[in-house]
Amino acid sequence: QVQLVESGGGLVQPGGSLRLSCAAAGIIFSAYDLAWYRRDPGHERERELVARITNRGNTSYDDSVKGRFTIARDNAKSTVYLQMNNLKPEDTAVYYCNVQYTRYWGQGTQVTVSS
DSSP states (O other), X not given: OOEEEEEOOEEEOTTOOEEXXXXXXXXOGGGSOXXXXXXXXXXXXXXXXXXXXXXXXXXXXXXXXXXXXXXXXXXGGTEEEEXXXXXXXXXXEEXXXXXXXXXXXXXXXXXXXXX
């Protein structure tokens, strides 16, 4: 049984930082590309891709977070991270980790950026 468990969300002031973690179990973690998505429940939009990391460690980012967010993985711990710096109110959303090209999603963790 595949499980993805996210942690690290919370309330932070604009300009602050958070680090999200997503611990996986039940998959050969190192074999997969991984990603973080987000969805703002207050808007009628699909989840948007925030950052992706391939199984070789290549990364890509949405333009809205480039230079502020960093995705990383630790295969030994079966964990993917999202370091978020210089947070803005528009980053407020529920953040989800995903094993790319599969149906496996985490439960989501709320990030709220507000003064």
